[in-house]
Amino acid sequence: MTPDALERLTLLRRDLHRYPELSGQERETSARVVGLLSDLGADRILQGLGGYGVAAVFEGSKLGPTVAIRCELDGLPIQEISDVDYVSQNAGNGHLCGHDGHMVMVLGVAEALKRNRPSKGRVVLIFQPAEETGKGAEAFRNSPEFSDIAPDYVFSLHNLPGLNLGSVELCEGPANCASCGMKVTLVGKTSHAAAPQDGVSPAFALSGLIPKLASLSSGDDLDEQFALATITHANLGERTFGVAPGQAELWVTLRTVTDARMHRMMADAEALVRDAAASDGLACQITYDDVFEACVNHPEAVENLQTACKTHGVPCKLVQSPQKFSEDFGQFSKGAKTAMFWLGAGRTHPQLHNPDYDFPDDLIPIGTKIFLSSIQQILGGVRD
Template sequence: MTTALEFRHHIHANPELSTLEKNTSEFIVSELRKIGIRKIYHGFSMYSVLVEIDGTEVGPTILFRCELDALPIQEENNFAYRSTTDGISHKCGHDGHAASMFRFAQKLIESPLKKGKILLFFQSAEEIGAGAKAAIESGIFTQFNIDFVFAYHNFPGFPMGAIMVKEGLFTPCVESGVFELKGKTSHAAEPLKGINPALAIAEIIVYLNSLNNQDKVSDNFFVATPIHIDMGEKAYGTSVGKATIGYTFRTWKNGRFDAKKLQIENKVAEITKKHQLELTSNWIETFNANENSTEAYRQIKNAAKASNFEIIELEKPFEFGEDFGLFTKKYKGAMFGIGSGINQAPLHNSTFDFPDELIDIASSMFYQIAMQVLEN
């Protein structure tokens, strides 16, 4: 029988990008069936997998979520299970999160809980903020009366195995905007016969920079990060006629983000109109703010205490986007963190590797949370 460690190493060696996790999904379904799980749903949304495990008595329903997708990063590690796919690797630890869920499934088979229903959700396309929305919109969850949702993420820079908890806001609202400006090309000697977007791009950059407020304790916290600018070719006789600029924006609250987004759209439209350019705007990779409910936060903290794990009470939210925010927007729930080592390489770094020792810690946390909610 496959161990959770072997499970992780297999997924790590065979990474797949968001929306393309076909082989990962098939492997997970196969391994779940081997341990005796029969209620498995797949094919409802990208390559996501949903497992249903029922107790013998009526009780609450809890959903636990993990992720499947890897990143477009070349791995620099040389261990035996390193990525076998050029330019793609698990540098956020989703391989470990999935392995933790698999170990949790094993524990539920080994020591079944009597009451309620447990849903294990292996989510496709978390990294691009698309998987949660697609799964929820598929209607797969409407057949269940979900009482709680839980998830975790590993965090380098914190003590190995420490449980990070926070009531309320855990991660911010994040979304990316791509603005395409279309003018008219001309000869470089006669730029006035064309419409060059360069000055509009410069004005947009200055404007978006003016919106930054990186005071993390402020309710007006807002970060506008330039990501890419595409303009022209190395054709020095031609004045460029179009450009694309991409930014990622983040703030603490969904409502504040919506107001800022409208403000940005109006100002960019004003600038492009002034420069006689056509504008096309596209908003992508949406991550809702992740709000931990008080009751779910307490369940996590009590589970950590019962398991004698170190607890770190966070004073501030993390600043990255997390697709689980759409679940805590729709259902009562919470996300927690598990430290993956003080000296560990950061997430999305080419040398990062999920620590195997976290698999049992995370699965034990999930089992303890489930036991508290369902058996009490």
């Protein structure tokens, strides 16, 4: 990547950083990406996939496999705390996970493809909406247009604070935990606070469920038996001294390494809730949100990324344990060989979703050339 190209992409990244949009609301970001891809000579640009998703197709000269590179469009509902001159201009929203940087690296791939098409097959650049809620990848894949661009391989990355700047970690097999948000509603009957016996209070069921659900956690090692239940929110009745409560709400995040273990954990959690409700004469409702299936890397795709890192002298380590946090990238493994790699943001860099997080611009050329090398290995013809 030339110094001029790096400067251009850096300025673009910082401008995208100024205007983060939340999951499902990425209209302006999507429109801007479409305009940039048009200028970069994409053969086809598909819009509206799974909401505001975009796919840009770059055709090779002969038939061959389809290789996709995926990034994310959305920001977070977090107020940024920063003194940089490109701080978020959208109050309460911030690009505090690095999706601005991920987009720019994929646009860097588009710049290279404008100069050098693949020798065969095609490259599809995916700009996916709503990753943060776990809804975007599934909606993207379920779009009618997706069948026309269905990839054989999909590669992605996520920057990772705590890992040396510019170094790579890869995991063969499970790479990200499955997780889901479980919302429990307990419904009884209110009564005057002077006569609680005439109502049906969910207070005791709620207080008992908190430790019982937390006790579903098992194992410290990130293996097939790992499970973690994290209580994130609880609410009981109204803010008044005159009414004994008639309703309670409890939110808990369930997390496992495998989807099979998640299904068992969900069944165990639901049984605890229903038993607690029945014991106290309560009705209960259980719903789920922010559902992420496990992300599993394919060995062939992992080997491809290892070779790409070696080609460019990027330090790369194969690790045994997945990341605890979740990613909806796993949806793309349904029908394709996929792999996500972790690109170090620095040992002391602010954590993802911290209010002072900012994507390190030094990663732009590194991620771009790893993606380009991955494409080159499968399709040929592509150069940085």
